[in-house]
Amino acid sequence: MTKVTAAQLATARGCVLGLMLGDAIGATGGNVPASGTLRATSAGQLACFTIEGIIRADVRGSHKGICYPPSVVWRSYHRWATIQGISGLEAMPDKNWPTGWLSTVPALAERRGSAPAAVAALQRKTMGTIAKPGGTSTGAHALTRTLPVGLYPSCNPVEVAALTHSGEALGAAWLGATVVRLLAAGDRLHDALESARLHAANWREVAERSLAPAVAAARSRPGTLPELTRLAPDARAVSALAGGVYTATSFPGRETVREALLFAASAGDGGHTATVAGALLGTAHGADALPVDWLSRLELAWPTDTLARDLVTQMADSPSGGEYVEATDPHWWSRYPGG
Template identity: 60%
Template sequence: MIRTEPPLATARGCVLGLMLGDAIGATGGTLPASGLLRATSAGQLACFTVDGLIRAHIRGMHKGLTHPPGMIWHAYNRWAVLQGIAGVKPTYGSDPPAGWLAEVPVLRERRGSAPATVAALQKGVVGTLERPGGPSIGAHGLTRALPAGLCTWWESPGSLGASLAALTHGGSALPAAALGATMIHLIGLGNTVAGAAMRAHSVPHGSWSDTAGDLLAPALAAADARPADPVQLTRLAAGATGQAALLGGVYVAVSFPEREQVREALLFASSAGAKHSATVAGALLGAAHGADALPVDWLSRLELAWVADTLARDYVTQVEHSPSGAEYVEATDPYWMSRYGG
């Protein structure tokens, strides 16, 4: 029997690791001794990616037809409406955004700019693989798409990752997102980070074929020849693009492959100023080693830890058990649809 749900350890590790990498990367290597580790807009958007995946699966169970990129577009719209971003109209009329994420205060706060995402939402035109939503090749097109690697019930993780990037971005952001999501998927199947990077280009990507198969080669070569070298990371992660974030994140994760090296890996990326690479490395290492490998003292200070962990658990629960039921399946949780309705 083929599993259609990700292992819980992979899902929790991926989402929590992504959020932790986002928060640690934002410190620039100067980690405060106490207090909250704050999320940025990248972490916020990744939360809404997982929320959209859950809603998309629910829709498929109840309607028999679903389109995850479209559902996640609506999720990003809710993010923008919650934050009061000018020029973004609710996609579901004038009602306030539904679901429990709307009650999370942190997700209502502006945490840095996401210009390409905001511009596309203001324009109100959903980008596709054929017609991407904008010219930006920025890192948000990759980082928010990484949880697509947990989805194996719609096309392929790589195709979904590229589709999520294409909602608002274009160009090299699409193959970066496809390969990043594919790596998360391969790690969930038992591959190491290095093994996933070596195999990612050869995995079929459904409706998305342009995966730039040699894209990850420079990161792997650098990690083999000169691991944990700030000069190499700065070279690979130059610029705030999705491709640079992926190369830098893979380099960091392969340079620090052991379970007990997660803290060192994220501090290394942050100290080198590669904040987006820290986000990618956190997701990759978290998926590879599970949430229990993430530093507990950091998680206890992570602003969105409970939110991220709840989303990861709920995603696996939805795919495994569909608590809201289906056409021929009785609901086991009467409140599930109110959590992920609308």
């Protein structure tokens, strides 16, 4: 019998599906076609491999007793780059590389826009750390691919962001993932944002340049395009965080998620604002609040819903067992090898 609760499942599915739906709607610029597949971008692809890395890190910790999750996530990004056919990567000794089911999803092997910071870091063959980040970019991918880390409190989101990015992007990643963590724990959106801002510590300046003005603008001038473009003028992580927070606080209800995503997609920042808004609103309201007609057309709906379900299942039940515990699912290790 599973230990997963309905609330855990709802928030995890909402976060991941909301992120992916925001990614796909953001890619349309707000002009959503009446029919056809809603496709992921490289931001959504990398978020998928972040979740896979977290699950595999937890599996490894269960079996080995110790694990550094960012290093396992790094290897997940390596798998993403491998199936994308990106050159100049570190050779892997495993003859069956890449392992795990996620690497067999066809849509994840298609190039969907660039992810230059992640690619450059992987080609340098050096995993970044907080002390020595893996690149100089402050781009939005540091935030969007790290947001799901908020569902796994045992991992530091800054360490995941620092694998490929640096500077204020690390603070944006911490703030975004922290808000997700608080929403998943049951906080209301306003309370989660305020708590993240007050406890920002090393990232207080980033919080005051993103969360604070976004919340203030939503109170005084909610849902206006000039405010959105002022808060999210470009593709930096700080801009995406501010735009996503402004959108979520301007359209906070379950019944306005569609309107929120269309509004966020009009920011003109490459779709990152919509990705953030989707993740926040999905976590706050659960997957059932997301527009079903869009979800039914979402290219990666099944893989991402599976990842969300498997993440909470791994944390609650550890189906592959452990060093002294028998497996309850004999196939779990082959799906998520611990490394």
